[in-house]
Amino acid sequence: WPRITDRSQPLVEAASIALALRLTRPWLWDRLDTAVRDRAAAWLADALTAEPWPCNWELFPVTVGGFLAATGHATEAARAARARGLARIETWYAGDGWYTDGPGRAFDYYNGWAMHLYPVLEAHLSADARLLDRHGSRLETHLADYARLFGADGAPLHQGRSLTYRMATTAPLWLGALTGRTPLSPGTTRRLASGTLRHFLDRGAADPATGLLPLGWYGPYEGVLQRYSGPASPYWAAKAFLGLLIPPDHPVWTDPEEPGPAERADAVTALPAPNWLLQSTSADGLVRLHNHGSEDARYDPHYTRLAYSTATGPAPPGAEPDNHFGLLGEDGAVSPRHGLEPLGAGEGWAASRHGVGTARVVSVVLAHGAAEVRVHAVTDAPPGTPVRLTG
Known part of the structure; x- marks a missing residue:
């Protein structure tokens, strides 16, 4: 297998393998020969000291460390990696249940499918009540906002990078139900999750000839891809299967579905941590995000536009910027919206400031x-x- 080195792709795969082995331990890991387990653990152990990129990658050694500590392999290094990664993400916690994905103000779906997912799942699988209390309470706070990011038709808000992961947007909803750390009723949780699954499948997200998820949003679409996107990237959608960890007699499966926030009533909700203003209308089920606090110029146009919605995607790179205000230079080029400074978000309003030269x-x-x-x-x-x- 490829070596797990600093900031290398095998570090990502190691976390997924460790998590899969942990979730299936009675049926797979515990039945392997000791020599096989030792070889697998030795390969995974390199993830404990490999340096991650300064973003959600910090949680990959945490995930590997949790598994190795649970199985009695490299326990000292495993616990150290777990503690180190959890400590590092603290600097990116913005409050009110929101993280930025690394330095800066990159607020996006990595909150749900990474920054909350891995710590809370680690706490749950380790039966670590103290860790679950800390990170579970943050997840619960986050989900009150997160539930508002889905349209009545199940569409997730079209904002941020890695949107080709599609149904992975449902992972934190299931995680809240699994751990009991959610403000949402079981019926609302399933409505949001099943609605998102239907939204994509009903619009051809799975190739009808192969059943595979292509790189794109519904069908193939380069506008949602980043330079790191590869043929297997869409299969981070597998995080949506987190709901299958919940027992079949749990109310999230047995209770009737209930309307999501966008279906109930018109709402304008300020989110001070990311400095967003969410606007939803029940008549059409649309959600609009007014962005006055998220920025990551590397992955424009998915971060710095003035607004996003559940029914539209930003114009692709190279096109005339949509939802944008800029100054025109002598060559006719429009200025970017970089160096964003949040000025606040409150009842029915949000504001920001940025510079263009002087x-x-x-x-x-x-x-x-x-x-x-x-x-x-x-x-x-x-x-x-x-x-x-x-x-």
């Missing part, structure tokens, strides 16, 4: 029902500087 742009959105008003104030720009606003 100029400053302050942007504010007001939302009520289905209506929204955007205001942009430009200061310290040369007189007559043209601007461009797109919807």
Whole structure:
């Protein structure tokens, strides 16, 4: 097998293998010969000292360490890796149940399918009550916001990177039900999760000829891919199977489905940690995200647009930027929205500021029902500087 070295792809696979072996331990690991177990553990052990990228990758050694400690292999190094990774992600906790995926302000679905998933699952599998209390309470807080990111038709909000993982967006919903750390009723949890699964399958996400998930959103679509996306990337959607860890007699399976937040009533919800404003309308079931706090220029256009929704995706790279306000240069190029400074989010509003050379742009959105008003104030720009606003 390939060596697990610093910031290498095998570190990712090692975490998945360790988690799979842990979840199936009575049926697989415990039935292997001792020599086979020792060889597998020796390969996995390199993940304990391999340096991850400074992002959700910090949790891959945690996952491997949890498994090896549970099976009595390299226990000292395993516990050290577990503690180190959990300590490192603390610097990225923004409060109110929200993490940024590494330094900066990269708020996205990695909150649910990584930053909450691995620590809470580790606490659950290790029966670590103290760890579960810490990270489970954060998950519970997060899910109150997270449930609002799904449209009435099951569509997840089209924002952030790695969207080709599709149904993986349901993983934290199942995790909350599995561990009892959720503010959602069992019927709401299943409604959101089953709605998302139906949303993708009903729109051809699985290739009808092969049954495989292609790189894309529904069918193949390069607009949601990043340079690290590969043929197997869509199979992080397997995180949606987390719900199968929940016993069949659990209320999440036996209770009737209940409407999700976007189906119940119009709502405008401020999320101060990411500095977002969520706007949903029950008549059409749409959710809109007004973004005044998320930024990751490496993966534009999925982070710095003024707004995203459950019914639209951003224009692909190279196209005229949508949902954007910028100053026009002498060559006609529109300025980017980088160096975003959140100015706050409250009842029906959110605001941010960013610089363009010596100029400053302050942007504010007001939302009520289905209506929204955007205001942009430009200061310290040369007189007559043209601007461009797109919807």
